[in-house]
Amino acid sequence: MTPPxxxxxxxxxxxxxxxxAVPLAFVGVFFAWPVLAMVGRGxxxxxxLDLGGxxxxxxxxxxxxxxxxxxxxxxxxxxxxxxxxxxxxxxxxRLKFRGQRMLRAxxxxxxxxxxVVVGVAFRTLLRDGGLFGGLGLDxxxxxxxxxxxxxxxxxxxxxxxxxxEGLDSRQEExxxxxxxxxxxxxxxxxxxxxxxxxxxxxxxxxxxxxxAFGVVLVLGGTRFGTIxxxxxxxxxxxxxxxxASVLSVTQLVVVVLLLLLAARARGRRTALRxxxxxxxxxxxxxxxxxxxxxxxxxxxxxxxxxxxxVLRSLQTSDGWGIGNYLAxxxxxxxxALVVTVWVALGNSLTIAVQATLVALxxxxxxxxxxxxxxxxxxxxxxxxxxxxxxxxPLGVSAVTVGFGFLITxxxxxxxxxxxxILVPIAQALVALPLVVRxxxxxxTGIDGRLRExxxxxxxxxxxxxxxxxxxxxxxxxxxxxxxxxxxALGEFGATSFLSRPDRPTLPVVIFRLxxxxxxxxxxxxxxxxxxxxxxxxxxxxLVERLRVGTMxxx
Amino acid sequence: MQTRKKTAGLALVGIIAVGVAGCGxxxxxxxxxxxxxxxxxxxxxxxxxxxxxxxxxxxxxVEVQAAGDAGELVNKLVLTKxxxxxxxxxxxxxxxxxxxxxxxxxxxxxxxxxxxxESQYLLPAGSGLEQLTPIDNGDVCxxxxxxxxxEAGIAEPVTLDDLVKPEYKDLFVTPAANSSSPGLAFLLAxxxxxxxxxxxxxxxxxxxxxxxxxxxxxxAYYVDFSGPSSEGDRPLVVSxxxxxxxxxxxxxxxxxxxxxxxxxxxxxEYAGVIAGTENQALAEKLxxxxxxxxxxxxxxxxxxxxPVNALATLPDGWSDYAEIAEDPFVVSPDDIDANRxxxxxxxAAIATP
Numbered sequence: 063m064t065p066p067x068x069x070x071x072x073x074x075x076x077x078x079x080x081x082x083a084v085p086l087a088f089v090g091v092f093f094a095w096p097v098l099a100m101v102g103r104g105x106x107x108x109x110x111l112d113l114g115g116x117x118x119x120x121x122x123x124x125x126x127x128x129x130x131x132x133x134x135x136x137x138x139x140x141x142x143x144x145x146x147x148x149x150x151x152x153x154x155x156r157l158k159f160r161g162q163r164m165l166r167a168x169x170x171x172x173x174x175x176x177x178v179v180v181g182v183a184f185r186t187l188l189r190d191g192g193l194f195g196g197l198g199l200d201x202x203x204x205x206x207x208x209x210x211x212x213x214x215x216x217x218x219x220x221x222x223x224x225x226x227e228g229l230d231s232r233q234e235e236x237x238x239x240x241x242x243x244x245x246x247x248x249x250x251x252x253x254x255x256x257x258x259x260x261x262x263x264x265x266x267x268x269x270x271x272x273x274a275f276g277v278v279l280v281l282g283g284t285r286f287g288t289i290x291x292x293x294x295x296x297x298x299x300x301x302x303x304x305x306a307s308v309l310s311v312t313q314l315v316v317v318v319l320l321l322l323l324a325a326r327a328r329g330r331r332t333a334l335r336x337x338x339x340x341x342x343x344x345x346x347x348x349x350x351x352x353x354x355x356x357x358x359x360x361x362x363x364x365x366x367x368x369x370x371x372v373l374r375s376l377q378t379s380d381g382w383g384i385g386n387y388l389a390x391x392x393x394x395x396x397x398a399l400v401v402t403v404w405v406a407l408g409n410s411l412t413i414a415v416q417a418t419l420v421a422l423x424x425x426x427x428x429x430x431x432x433x434x435x436x437x438x439x440x441x442x443x444x445x446x447x448x449x450x451x452x453x454x455p456l457g458v459s460a461v462t463v464g465f466g467f468l469i470t471x472x473x474x475x476x477x478x479x480x481x482x483i484l485v486p487i488a489q490a491l492v493a494l495p496l497v498v499r500x501x502x503x504x505x506t507g508i509d510g511r512l513r514e515x516x517x518x519x520x521x522x523x524x525x526x527x528x529x530x531x532x533x534x535x536x537x538x539x540x541x542x543x544x545x546x547x548x549x550a551l552g553e554f555g556a557t558s559f560l561s562r563p564d565r566p567t568l569p570v571v572i573f574r575l576x577x578x579x580x581x582x583x584x585x586x587x588x589x590x591x592x593x594x595x596x597x598x599x600x601x602x603x604l605v606e607r608l609r610v611g612t613m614x615x616x
Numbered sequence: 617m618q619t620r621k622k623t624a625g626l627a628l629v630g631i632i633a634v635g636v637a638g639c640g641x642x643x644x645x646x647x648x649x650x651x652x653x654x655x656x657x658x659x660x661x662x663x664x665x666x667x668x669x670x671x672x673x674x675x676x677x678v679e680v681q682a683a684g685d686a687g688e689l690v691n692k693l694v695l696t697k698x699x700x701x702x703x704x705x706x707x708x709x710x711x712x713x714x715x716x717x718x719x720x721x722x723x724x725x726x727x728x729x730x731x732x733x734e735s736q737y738l739l740p741a742g743s744g745l746e747q748l749t750p751i752d753n754g755d756v757c758x759x760x761x762x763x764x765x766x767e768a769g770i771a772e773p774v775t776l777d778d779l780v781k782p783e784y785k786d787l788f789v790t791p792a793a794n795s796s797s798p799g800l801a802f803l804l805a806x807x808x809x810x811x812x813x814x815x816x817x818x819x820x821x822x823x824x825x826x827x828x829x830x831x832x833x834x835x836a837y838y839v840d841f842s843g844p845s846s847e848g849d850r851p852l853v854v855s856x857x858x859x860x861x862x863x864x865x866x867x868x869x870x871x872x873x874x875x876x877x878x879x880x881x882x883x884x885e886y887a888g889v890i891a892g893t894e895n896q897a898l899a900e901k902l903x904x905x906x907x908x909x910x911x912x913x914x915x916x917x918x919x920x921x922x923p924v925n926a927l928a929t930l931p932d933g934w935s936d937y938a939e940i941a942e943d944p945f946v947v948s949p950d951d952i953d954a955n956r957x958x959x960x961x962x963x964a965a966i967a968t969p
Binding site: 563 | 658659660661680681682684685687688691692694695696699701715794795831832833834835837838839840844845846847848849855856858859862863865920956957960
């Protein structure tokens, strides 16, 4: 039976155009324009286009090696994150047990820890004489991989988990009753339904890893590099804009190719029946053993560097104690800081709330538009392109974006160069893809017939949006807001580029402390990192709690 | 129905507007003169009330705008030449001075308050003498863990030559020259010491003698250095001459670490007026102010470097712990500008194959 055709009211089209225009304008002004302007500087020499740099830069053996390394390590990290993240998503989002919410909150912790600090914590464990010094991992590719997985496994756990927790489990049960073994059920029933979320998560991990800058620099020592570290070097050290532009374009091409692949792999959108998570989750069974084992092992591996960090933060010059934490109320040894760590935390929280709001509003509008399934093929293509465009900020060098901000947003109508607005905007840009990617799989999973029947029954488009889309998406929106908040709180690259000295965020302050000699300042940096982590876990745990019972009560 | 949808749309725009407007801008229209913008590096820091003295004298506020490390700072000025970031720049050092001068981002002005006593800090004519006023200086030197050497019963090294001797095998760690500014300074020290043709050989010997190369200074200092701040196992690290005072604990009379003063490269930081400023006269006053005794006396405690003004006084204890190299290695700014890339790529080929 074909569903009755409902002619869209002019208002709906207006809403869709507006819903698409706002995110596009946002990404256009605060991302595309600065990046294009910066890349353009490299290609226009004295007003004339010069593409000779392409051949020259791409022919350097070093460039080719770096491209290979970048793609290789990001792809490998994405695969490992999915392999480890899936069992964890199952345990943390499908089963019911005590302490589950806390564990969900803890998984996200590495995400907000400053890379420099984690890098130092990691190296403390791995160096000769460290706890794991015997493994000889210091400065190796394995060390980089461990760190990339450490930082990114949360993306898979949370993106796939939130998509999984509302999946109706009756299909699996029906298959089991009909005699299918667990493996068969997993591969033929569960996996296909999770595929879009898995591909989404994997592509985000790939993007994060291919632009991972601090991790590679600190843990790879000087033997490894990525396109990103090279762009940084060429721009900030050599002012070789041509070389940097060539690499930026190369990076962009790699990213776009990947996004196209991902879109293809995500494939046809299937309608998913969603139920309240309370119905979908159950007590652990014997068959969950392997998944629980993986979860425990990964949890321990995630905890190790963090425990190392906490332990070291409790060491002061007089032995064990909370001296480093008491020092957070001061401006540091020999007045290292302009404001106390607590003031910086306040700045961070305020800015992260603003960034989360911006990312949510824009991300939700974008996701609602992308989730429409127009009959026209061209429109569908356009939406897919729009979808991909929103992911791009993750795949472009923060240095390129940062310098781009400087040379574009410096004259009317956007003279924002020294404006405090830029920090939350930059953080929102980073969080935006995560928001869209968390909400979208759920939205596209909504059976179109649900909307159509609502319309047939007399509900106007506004009412359909409220009672169907927004109601179902309420839970992922909260998850996304927690995620966005965590990202904003820990964001360093763009923030350090734009933040004003009188209003530093916590990561900026930590970075400054770790850049000064003396055990006291270093101890303070560690204590401040622990505080940053604790606050994040607290906020995420709160979000997890708020989610209870929001279903249908939006 | 139609109105409701429009309201929804408008609400969306409204939320964004509020979200954006709520981001802390409090732009008030007033008759007060526009503040002077001082563009500087991330490490800029003065005690509370110091910059306010300038405001008391002139009625003009100073807005500090941080712009990354020294190299990033200069590059940002170059990129924004047509629409300058601010009025005054502080923090251009002798390794990047010629780039700023050659790119024409600075207006001609050097403080008339400079005297012969500061002549050692002046840049050569045509390479910054006319545009940059020296403000502070600090030495990048190999730091040594006194306690480690005392316990091991080995004599401490003294010169760069010592670092390649067998008794100091596997004891030295340095941040990389291509990703860290003290790392670059140390490379320049070796270039100055062994000449354009000899430094490569010296680095090969360092590598053969087990030098460890980390990406960043904090990595080298906090992970691999054996000093009191870390648990590493290498007692020699490239850091600043002003690092040892940080390791002095309350009640101590001696610093547990020290700087090898025969291994130092001197970094001098300069201030200048940014070309294109609309407040040339005031900007010049601010440069003079940075060179004034008020600011110069504050520099050691707030930025851990030495003032250049001969009239400035050092805080108590500084003369005991923070030492100054008598004869630091020097590479001319023009040489650095001309060769930075070549040196770095040659260095990378030897040190990080």
